[in-house]
Amino acid sequence: MSDFRQEFLRFALERGVLRFGEFKLKSGRLSPYFFNTGLFNDGDSLRRLSQFYAKAILAAGVELDMLFGPAYKGIPLAAGVAIALAEQGVNKPFAFNRKEAKDHGEGGVIVGAPLQGRVLIVDDVISAGTSVRESVDLIKAASAVPCGVAIALDRMERGSGELSAVQEVEKVTGIPVVSIADLGHILALLDGDAALAQHRAAVLEYRKQYGTH
Numbered sequence: 001m002s003d004f005r006q007e008f009l010r011f012a013l014e015r016g017v018l019r020f021g022e023f024k025l026k027s028g029r030l031s032p033y034f035f036n037t038g039l040f041n042d043g044d045s046l047r048r049l050s051q052f053y054a055k056a057i058l059a060a061g062v063e064l065d066m067l068f069g070p071a072y073k074g075i076p077l078a079a080g081v082a083i084a085l086a087e088q089g090v091n092k093p094f095a096f097n098r099k100e101a102k103d104h105g106e107g108g109v110i111v112g113a114p115l116q117g118r119v120l121i122v123d124d125v126i127s128a129g130t131s132v133r134e135s136v137d138l139i140k141a142a143s144a145v146p147c148g149v150a151i152a153l154d155r156m157e158r159g160s161g162e163l164s165a166v167q168e169v170e171k172v173t174g175i176p177v178v179s180i181a182d183l184g185h186i187l188a189l190l191d192g193d194a195a196l197a198q199h200r201a202a203v204l205e206y207r208k209q210y211g212t213h
Contacts, residue, residue, distance in 0.1 A: 004059075005181045008052045009189045015045055018186075020199040026127070029210065032202035033186065035153050037073070037124040050080030052180045053122065053150055054088055057081070060178040062148050065117030067094040068139060070131040078122045081150070097138055115142035121149045126177065128159075129169040136173050148175050154182035157210040164212040183207060 012018035016039055023034040040049045057064075067085075069078025075096045082094040093113030100109075121135045132149055139146045149169065154177070159165045166177045187207070190200040 004052060004055045005185050006189060008180050009185060011045075011048060011052070015039055020196065020203075032199060032206050035125070035155075037152050046076060046080050047084075049152070050077070050084040051087075053077070053081045053152070054084035054090075056178055056180045057085070057120065057150055058088065058090070060148075060176075062120060062150075062176075062178060063118060064092060064120040064147055066092050066113055066115070066119050068115065068119050068121050068135060069094065069096040070121065070123055070135045071097050071099050074121070074123045074131070074135075077124065081122050097135070110138070110142070115139055115144040117144060118147035119144050120147055123149060123151055125151050125153055125155070126165045126169055129165050129172070132169050133172065136175070146173065146175050149177045151177060151179050152181070154179035156183040156207070156212055158212055162212070167212060183211065 009018060012035065017036055019034045020032060021034070023031045025031050037049075040046055067078045067082050069075045078094045078096055082092060085092055095110055095112035095115055098109045098111060115138070119139045121132060121139075123131060123135075126132060126149070136146045151166075154164070154166050156164055156166070159168055161168075163171065166179070169175075170177055183203075187200065187203060190196050190203060
């Protein structure tokens with residue numbers, strides 16, 4: 001496991017973003033772990049989260065001209081990641097959308113830099129993939145090119161069919177999804193920590209039942 005991915009999961013554990021136990025998901029599945037990026041909700045945690053996104057994006061070698069954050073969760077993420085990338089010497093513009101078009105002032109649904117060139121979408125997770133598909137449509141409507149999606153965690157579990165939500169997005173949109181960490185990294189974390197080892201069997205069983213790869 002790359003050091004920053006292990007460090008990210010440790011950070012998520014510290015902040016209560018990653019928890020182990022028994023959790024009922026929106027899908028109705030009982031999951032042995034829960035990941036809630038909404039709990040990265042202060043200045044320091046957003047700063048560190050954004051730095052992890054930047055490391056994952058740079059490690060993946062994504063070629064981009066700007067960042068786009070889907071409303072609403074993607075808005076602070078895109079801004080934070082733009083700052084974190086700039087700190088690494090990669091200064092890129094960013095934009096986000098409004099849920100409703102504004103009919104006064106500058107108008108329109110896009111706020112920030114004009115959508116142009118290769119646009120990387122920044123979101124927290126992909127569940128149904130709806131916000132990503134909407135973002136892709138907005139980017140293409142501006143004659144820009146969606147070049148990828150960056151998320152915090154890939155749960156690597158099937159959606160309604162045989163593919164995971166992430167795989168479905170990749171198949172439908174034709175663009176890659178980059179995650180800071182995934183279910184495999186969580187299992188590696190459990191393998192290397194005696195205090196967390198009690199949860200490993202349940203996570204393995206969950207992957208066997210719902211996992212994609």
